[in-house]
Amino acid sequence: KQEVTQIPAALSVPEGENLVLNCSFTDSAIYNLQWFRQDPGKGLTSLLLIQSSQREQTSGRLNASLDKSSGRSTLYIAASQPGDSATYLCAPWDYKLSFGAGTTVTVRA
Amino acid sequence: SAVISQKPSRDICQRGTSLTIQCQVDSQVTMMFWYRQQPGQSLTLIATANQGSEATYESGFVIDKFPISRPNLTFSTLTVSNMSPEDSSIYLCSVPGGGSTDTQYFGPGTRLTVL
Numbered sequence: 575k576q577e578v579t580q581i582p583a584a585l586s587v588p589e590g591e592n593l594v595l596n597c598s599f600t601d602s603a604i605y606n607l608q609w610f611r612q613d614p615g616k617g618l619t620s621l622l623l624i625q626s627s628q629r630e631q632t633s634g635r636l637n638a639s640l641d642k643s644s645g646r647s648t649l650y651i652a653a654s655q656p657g658d659s660a661t662y663l664c665a666p667w668d669y670k671l672s673f674g675a676g677t678t679v680t681v682r683a
Numbered sequence: 684s685a686v687i688s689q690k691p692s693r694d695i696c697q698r699g700t701s702l703t704i705q706c707q708v709d710s711q712v713t714m715m716f717w718y719r720q721q722p723g724q725s726l727t728l729i730a731t732a733n734q735g736s737e738a739t740y741e742s743g744f745v746i747d748k749f750p751i752s753r754p755n756l757t758f759s760t761l762t763v764s765n766m767s768p769e770d771s772s773i774y775l776c777s778v779p780g781g782g783s784t785d786t787q788y789f790g791p792g793t794r795l796t797v798l
Contacts, residue, residue, distance in 0.1 A: 620786050
């Protein structure tokens with residue numbers, strides 16, 4: 575069974591600071607890994623999908639890296655803004671998604 | 684991409700009753716997934732629903748409690764049966780964007796409160 579751990583559980587930073595969110599998973603036999611954002615009381619918004627053959631993927635201020643062999647992924651958010659405040663979830667895919675508990679980010683104006 | 688709608692968006696139900704949640708996708712998909720998110724927790728997969736076959740349930744979830752229908756390639760329902768307060772959760776459906784390596788898209792969720 576895939577176990578996903580996200581560190582830290584919560585993060586509070588001043589606006590403009592860069593964010594580093596860590597994700598580790600126990601079974602490296604994955605096809606891809608997806609990062610999601612969840613706002614309170616809302617569904618999930620896909621941020622980045624990184625394929626198992628890729629080392630990183632970028633979208634705007636977001637960059638995700640993947641080290642499949644060591645079971646790790648990191649999401650970097652550059653120049654954080656108050657609108658980035660949300661819970662961030664990572665989910666490796668091996669014919670189903672397994673979710674971590676998430677990192678709750680607060681960006682202070 | 685896939686656009687997913689769910690009905691109802693929220694409901695408050697009495698203990699012992701059942702609620703059926705609908706999930707509609709704007710394109711045909713083979714696989715649909717149902718997740719539960721209990722208060723303050725992350726998402727847990729309930730079952731995978733393939734059109735034309737029985738749903739596959741994850742450990743800890745049974746068909747009698749969470750029967751699923753999948754009548755066609757764009758629609759599925761999840762029923763939460765004989766509800767108790769412990770069933771209070773957000774229930775979400777999701778579909779793959781295309782193939783086994785594509786983005787997963789989620790519906791907005793159904794927020795269920797059981798009194």
